[in-house]
Amino acid sequence: MPNRPRSVFRILLCIASFVLLEIGVAWGASALAVAWYRNKYGIPVQEDLSNDMGLGMVLMFSVLPVLFVAIPFSLWGSFKVARKVLP
Structure with a gap:
């Protein structure tokens, strides 16, 4: 099997996918937490969600650690996988 050159694009794509996945998980978790909070305390959902941005931001920054x-x-992990996959 011939040696393939290391592809910087593949490594960056792998890193970007993991980072986007983590950001998406945090964003989804904060949205679910806001919905749970509103449902638990009987607060009606507003059509304009600008007031929820404060609570969402607090939850987002609590997820950031x-x-x-x-x-x-x-x-x-992505570098470790990339080193095994790419010669």
């Missing part, structure tokens, strides 16, 4: 742990491990 998890992201600061998850993203480096994701990057480490």
Whole structure:
């Protein structure tokens, strides 16, 4: 099997996919938490969600410490996989 050159694009694509996945998980978690909070306390959902942005931002920043742990491990794992896959 011939040696393939290392592709920087593949490595960056792998890193970007992990980072986007982590951001999407945090965003989805904050949206679910806002919906749960509104449902639990009987607060009606507003058509204009600008007031929910404050609560969503608080929840997002409470999830960010998890992201600061998850993203480096994701990057480490993607580099480890990329080193095995790419010669």
